[in-house]
Amino acid sequence: MSERRIELEVLRYSPERDREPRFQSYTVPCLDEWVVLDALNHVKDHLDTTLSYRWSCHMAVCGSCGMMVNGEPTLACKAFVRDYPDRIRVEPLANFPIERDLVTVMDDFMEKLARVKPWLIPGEDKTLGSGEHRQTPAELKRFKQYTMCINCMLCYSACPEYGLVPEFLGPAAIALAHRYNLDSRDGGRAERQEIIARDEAVWQCSFVGACSEVCPKHVDPAGALQQVKLASTVDWYREHLLPWVKK
Amino acid sequence: MSRRPYVREMPTTHWFLRQPRYLRYMAREVTCVFIGAYAVLLVIALARLAEGREAYEGFLRALGSTAGIAFQVVVLAFALYHTVSWFSVTPKAMPIQRGEEFVPGGVIIGAHYAGWIALSIVVLVLAGVL
Numbered sequence: 399m400s401e402r403r404i405e406l407e408v409l410r411y412s413p414e415r416d417r418e419p420r421f422q423s424y425t426v427p428c429l430d431e432w433v434v435l436d437a438l439n440h441v442k443d444h445l446d447t448t449l450s451y452r453w454s455c456h457m458a459v460c461g462s463c464g465m466m467v468n469g470e471p472t473l474a475c476k477a478f479v480r481d482y483p484d485r486i487r488v489e490p491l492a493n494f495p496i497e498r499d500l501v502t503v504m505d506d507f508m509e510k511l512a513r514v515k516p517w518l519i520p521g522e523d524k525t526l527g528s529g530e531h532r533q534t535p536a537e538l539k540r541f542k543q544y545t546m547c548i549n550c551m552l553c554y555s556a557c558p559e560y561g562l563v564p565e566f567l568g569p570a571a572i573a574l575a576h577r578y579n580l581d582s583r584d585g586g587r588a589e590r591q592e593i594i595a596r597d598e599a600v601w602q603c604s605f606v607g608a609c610s611e612v613c614p615k616h617v618d619p620a621g622a623l624q625q626v627k628l629a630s631t632v633d634w635y636r637e638h639l640l641p642w643v644k645k
Numbered sequence: 646m647s648r649r650p651y652v653r654e655m656p657t658t659h660w661f662l663r664q665p666r667y668l669r670y671m672a673r674e675v676t677c678v679f680i681g682a683y684a685v686l687l688v689i690a691l692a693r694l695a696e697g698r699e700a701y702e703g704f705l706r707a708l709g710s711t712a713g714i715a716f717q718v719v720v721l722a723f724a725l726y727h728t729v730s731w732f733s734v735t736p737k738a739m740p741i742q743r744g745e746e747f748v749p750g751g752v753i754i755g756a757h758y759a760g761w762i763a764l765s766i767v768v769l770v771l772a773g774v775l
């Protein structure tokens with residue numbers, strides 16, 4: 399097994415000690431199959447126990463290890479060191495306040511996510527005893543891609559609109575609202591439209607498309623947002639030109 | 646332990662210089678200025694036409710001058726970039742599901758080009774060129 403020495407530059411920030419973040423460099427002997435998260439774990443285990451960062455699954459499922467790797471929002475557990483030069487710069491996810499070292503404050507995202515009601519709001523009243531809400535494979539496929547979201551927030555970090563206008567509801571939350579709106583079992587679209595078809599929501603998006611480029615699960619939030627814009631526009635015309643037609 | 650989250654501000658004026666993908670986005674957005682400029686040119690053409698034959702012929706001569714041709718070439722280049730970049734993202738905004746499968750993106754993009762060509766032919770026929 400080949401070993402390679404890399405310089406890992408990590409943005410550190412201690413709310414007790416530092417006025418502002420600073421870079422700290424570690425020399426890490428990396429194995430060929432290591433990801434950036436392994437290098438961080440090596441630092442934590444052998445070089446500097448004070449380093450703080452989030453992770454859990456080590457397999458791109460939990461969504462907690464998002465960080466900037468050489469300026470790009472990335473899952474540290476999916477970023478192979480062999481794909482990077484000898485100097486790797488790791489920073490906390492852009493567009494989020496830094497809590498400590500690589501740990502960001504994600505309250506804003508959590509609040510926005512809950513706001514879009516990302517759960518099934520049944521379209522028909524059905525008692526538990528009357529059986530399951532059935533769905534065809536085609537109906538499932540309609541929204542399946544959007545269920546892959548792991549809430550890693552890379553899309554928020556890549557989105558310049560969110561960086562410039564923090565009120566923006568953002569890619570993942572709107573994509574998830576879209577996921578439930580597309581679900582044949584759901585009847586909550588009108589409620590969600592109140593939240594997502596607004597200036598500081600979907601209309602804040604100018605289709606930079608960066609969210610979809612960095613998404614580790616190929617959710618394509620940018621596509622979802624454009625579809626929401628189209629559907630909302632159709633709603634508007636319906637309401638104003640054909641007010642007598644019931645939805 | 647005290648909480649004192651550190652906020653990194655995004656530069657409001659030159660944020661798009663940070664990433665090549667932001668620059669590509671800006672390039673796409675800037676094309677609309679040239680599309681707008683050409684629309685203004687068309688309005689001027691109408692105004693000259695309303696003024697009479699002489700004014701309109703003067704306008705046509707201006708179009709044929711070096712500066713006029715240079716302007717049109719530049720606008721055409723930006724209009725092409727505008728069209729190609731927007732057409733290429735149409736499958737994202739308008740996915741079409743047939744049965745279980747989604748229609749391939751290439752078909753949706755192709756349909757846009759076909760529509761473009763058809764409309765252009767209609768315009769050329771109306772203009773008496775074809």
Ligand code: FES
Pocket residue numbers: 453454455456457458459460461462463464473474475476
């Ligand atoms: S550690 Fe779970 S996604 Fe990276």
